[in-house]
Amino acid sequence: MSTNTLISSSEFELVSGLEIHVQLNTQTKIFSSDSASFGAKANEHISAVSLALPGALPKLNKEVVAKAVRMGLALNCTINQLNYFDRKNYFYADLPKGYQITQDNRPICQNGYLNVVLSNGEEKRIGINRIHLEEDAGKSLHDQDDQYSFVDLNRAGVPLIEIVTEPDIRSAEEASALLTEMRKLVRHLNVSDGNMEEGSLRCDANISIREAGTTAFGTRCEVKNLNSIRNVRRAMDFEFNRQKQVIAGGGRIIQSTLNFDADQGTTSPMRTKEEANDYRYFPDPDLPPIHISDEWLAQIKAEMPALPAEIAKRLVAEFGVNASEAAMLSEDEALLSYFNAALPGVNHKKSLVNWLTGAIRALLNEQGISIADFKLAPAQLAGTINLVDDKKITQQIALQQLLPELISKPDAVPAELAAALNLLIADNGDELSGFVEEVLSKYQPQVAAYKKGKKGVLGLFVGEVMKLAKGKADAQKINELLQEKLK
Ligand SMILES: Nc1ncnc2c1ncn2[C@@H]1O[C@H](COP(=O)(O)OP(=O)(O)OP(=O)(O)O)[C@@H](O)[C@H]1O
Numbered sequence: 001m002s003t004n005t006l007i008s009s010s011e012f013e014l015v016s017g018l019e020i021h022v023q024l025n026t027q028t029k030i031f032s033s034d035s036a037s038f039g040a041k042a043n044e045h046i047s048a049v050s051l052a053l054p055g056a057l058p059k060l061n062k063e064v065v066a067k068a069v070r071m072g073l074a075l076n077c078t079i080n081q082l083n084y085f086d087r088k089n090y091f092y093a094d095l096p097k098g099y100q101i102t103q104d105n106r107p108i109c110q111n112g113y114l115n116v117v118l119s120n121g122e123e124k125r126i127g128i129n130r131i132h133l134e135e136d137a138g139k140s141l142h143d144q145d146d147q148y149s150f151v152d153l154n155r156a157g158v159p160l161i162e163i164v165t166e167p168d169i170r171s172a173e174e175a176s177a178l179l180t181e182m183r184k185l186v187r188h189l190n191v192s193d194g195n196m197e198e199g200s201l202r203c204d205a206n207i208s209i210r211e212a213g214t215t216a217f218g219t220r221c222e223v224k225n226l227n228s229i230r231n232v233r234r235a236m237d238f239e240f241n242r243q244k245q246v247i248a249g250g251g252r253i254i255q256s257t258l259n260f261d262a263d264q265g266t267t268s269p270m271r272t273k274e275e276a277n278d279y280r281y282f283p284d285p286d287l288p289p290i291h292i293s294d295e296w297l298a299q300i301k302a303e304m305p306a307l308p309a310e311i312a313k314r315l316v317a318e319f320g321v322n323a324s325e326a327a328m329l330s331e332d333e334a335l336l337s338y339f340n341a342a343l344p345g346v347n348h349k350k351s352l353v354n355w356l357t358g359a360i361r362a363l364l365n366e367q368g369i370s371i372a373d374f375k376l377a378p379a380q381l382a383g384t385i386n387l388v389d390d391k392k393i394t395q396q397i398a399l400q401q402l403l404p405e406l407i408s409k410p411d412a413v414p415a416e417l418a419a420a421l422n423l424l425i426a427d428n429g430d431e432l433s434g435f436v437e438e439v440l441s442k443y444q445p446q447v448a449a450y451k452k453g454k455k456g457v458l459g460l461f462v463g464e465v466m467k468l469a470k471g472k473a474d475a476q477k478i479n480e481l482l483q484e485k486l487k
C-alpha cells in the first residue's frame, strides 16, 4: 500500500496476547507460613521471609504447585514435571529482596489452549504459551502522607501464577470472552477467588495492529495492570485507534509499556525507569528444582473436577438441552450438584433440566435464595416432576402447594403427600364434563363468538373449568372435552 493512500479502519486488525496474573487462594504464602489472606491491616502478615531479612530462606508451599498443575491441566498444557525458579532482578521499594522469585526458562506448564465461545456462537481457540509460578510484590502506598510513601508487605510473597497467551486474540470481545472463561475456571478449580476488584485476577494486555490479510506481527505495546474486563476492552479499543492513527499519520509504533487511565479511558507511557528490562534472570540457588512425581501428577489429575465446558457439551449431547440452559447448569456448581442428586429419580431427564433452569430458578429468585439454601430434597423434586410429567398433578399446584409442604416434610413421598392433601388431578371424566357444560352454558355469548371464529375465547373456557376443578385437572384434557362439545 502506498503511504499516501487514505487508510480506513477496516484495513487493520488487532493482534493481542494477554498476561494474566492469578492470585492463588492458598492459606499461606508461596515461600513462608505468613497468611496470604486479603484485607488485613498493613504489615500484619510479614515474617523474616516476607521482610527479606538476611539469612531468611524460602520454603516452597506444596499447595501452590498443585493448584498451578490443576490450572495447567484445565488449559490443556504440558506439565513440566521438572521445573525450577529463577530470580528476576529489579529495584523497587515494595520488593525488599531486590529480586522477584519467578520462573523463566522452565515454567511449570507450557503449550496449552482454551476454547472460548463468542457472542455469534463461534468457538475460538486461544493458545496458552505457558503458566509460571511466582511471588507477588508488596504494595507502595502513596496516598497516606504528603511527604512520604509507605510500603505494605502483606502481599509480598503471596502466590501467583502468570498465564501467558499466544498472540491469538483478534478483538476486544475475544479478550473479554477469554477472561470471563478464565475467571470461571479458576473458581471452578478452586485455584483462586478470581476477584478482579481485589486484584486476584489482573491482566496485562499486549496490543499491536497489522494490515488485515497480512501475517507478520506489528510492534506490541503492553498495557499494564488492567483490573476489570471492561477496562481491558476499553484499553484495547483505545490502543487500536491510537496505533491506527500513528500509522495513518506515517509514524511507527514504538514498543512500550503503558498505563491505563480508567477515568479518561486512555493509555500513556509509564516512566521509562521502570521499563529497564535488564532483569538478569538466573536460577534461584535457595530453592531446589520442583519435581512433580508421576504419582503426584496422577493424583492431581484424579482429583480434577469435570470442567464447565465439558459438562455443558455433555448436557447438550445427552439431554438435548440448549446451549444457554447447559451454560446455566455447568457454571453453577451448587445447581449442578443438585441436578446430579435429583437425576436418578426422574423419568424424563430433560424435564429436570427444564425445571431447574425454569420454574425452580424463578422460585429461588423470587425468594432471593440460592440453590444451596433450597430446602427441598432433590429426590422430592424428582418425584414431583414425575407426577407432573405423568399428568397426575398440574405444575402450578405442584409449585404452589405441594413443594412448600414437601419442604417442611423432608421424608414425605411426593405422590403420597399429594394424595393426602387432595392435590392430584381428579381422574373423574364425568365430573369434568359436568364442569364443561356448566361453563359453556354460563358463557353463551362467548360460545357464539367462538363458533363465529373467535377461537381465542377457548382460553377463557379452559380457565373457568379449571377454577371449578380447583386446579386439579389436566388442561389438555379440558381442552379436548371443550373442543368436542363446541363442535
Ligand atoms: N506482536 C504482538 N502483538 C500483540 N501481542 C504480542 C505480540 N507479540 C507477543 N505478544 C504477546 O505478548 C505477551 C508477552 O508476554 P511475556 O510474558 O512472554 O513477555 P514480556 O511481556 O516481555 O515479559 P514480562 O512478563 O516481564 O512482562 C504474550 O502474551 C504474547 O502473546
Ligand SMILES: [Mg+2]
Binding pocket: 019, 162, 164
Ligand atoms: Mg509476562
Ligand SMILES: [Mg+2]
Binding pocket: 019, 204, 222
Ligand atoms: Mg509482559
